[in-house]
Amino acid sequence: MPAQMKDTDLARLHVRFVLPVVVSRMLTGQEEFDEIAEHAINEILTEHRPDTALLCIALCAQHIAAEVSHIKTSHILSNGASRLIEDYGSLWLAHEDELQNATLNNTTGTNADLDPKRLYELLEHLPEDLESIADLLDATIDELEEEHHLAAILADIICGQARMHQEVAEIELGQINPEAFNIKQEEMQLETPQSFNTASAANLDDNVVVFPGKTLPIIALR
Numbered sequence: 301m302p303a304q305m306k307d308t309d310l311a312r313l314h315v316r317f318v319l320p321v322v323v324s325r326m327l328t329g330q331e332e333f334d335e336i337a338e339h340a341i342n343e344i345l346t347e348h349r350p351d352t353a354l355l356c357i358a359l360c361a362q363h364i365a366a367e368v369s370h371i372k373t374s375h376i377l378s379n380g381a382s383r384l385i386e387d388y389g390s391l392w393l394a395h396e397d398e399l400q401n402a403t404l405n406n407t408t409g410t411n412a413d414l415d416p417k418r419l420y421e422l423l424e425h426l427p428e429d430l431e432s433i434a435d436l437l438d439a440t441i442d443e444l445e446e447e448h449h450l451a452a453i454l455a456d457i458i459c460g461q462a463r464m465h466q467e468v469a470e471i472e473l474g475q476i477n478p479e480a481f482n483i484k485q486e487e488m489q490l491e492t493p494q495s496f497n498t499a500s501a502a503n504l505d506d507n508v509v510v511f512p513g514k515t516l517p518i519i520a521l522r
Contacts, residue, residue, distance in 0.1 A: 305386050313359060313389055316396070319344050320359035323454055327367040333450060338457060345461040350469035351423070354430050355392055357458045358384040361433060364440065367451045373443045377436045384429055388422065423476065427469045434462035 314321050319341065325331035345353050358381040365378035437459035444452045 305389050309389060309393055310385070312393060313355070313385070317356045317359060319356055320363060323360045324363040326454065327363060327451060333453070338453075341454075341457050342461065345458065346464070348465075350430065350465040350472065351388060351426055352392070353461060353465045354384060354426065354433065355388045357430075357433055357462050358382075358388075360454070360458050361437060364437075364451050364455050368440065368444060371440070371443045373436070373440045377440050380433060380436045384433060387429075391422065420476075423473060427466050427473060430462045430466035430469060434459050434466065437462065 322331055323341075326333045326337070331337070345356065348356060361377055361381040362385070365374045365381065368374045437455045441452045441455050441459070446452055
């Protein structure tokens, strides 16, 4: 289990994603929520890759949980979102820093701290993590029992996005070859679900990114 994320790193994620900040301002009445805002939220999350979308959704979920702290589910939602942020956030920031450094230095970059097995384990659990946060958001909506409660509306939007990205992640995970991470088949802890797409890795050009300094194709952390 990764160490608890520093406040400075958490702030960096909010600045990088922006959407969680906007959601927080909407919940506190500092930003207006309307059909245009709803469309923008969906568009922003749709354009993310599944792993990045999960991180952004978890950050938004934390703000929703804080707004509805009077209900029992809020504590569970907050803890669940925090766990996902700790699991994915540090790795995402490390990769972001590596890309920026490589761009500034006009190099491919290197990062000895990116553990191939750790990367694969995160991606292996990505679909179930998306499902988990979606289930927590659904439970929060059910407990609010207020159809027009803004927190419930926002939770419903990002929950739908989590479900959509779960399906995408399942397909893309099925296309990743564990051997690219130097992981032998017998070391895999989970069997590949029958519903996963087993298309050739040759079709992955638009769906993967090579971690700087390593030949590790994974879902794009951008």
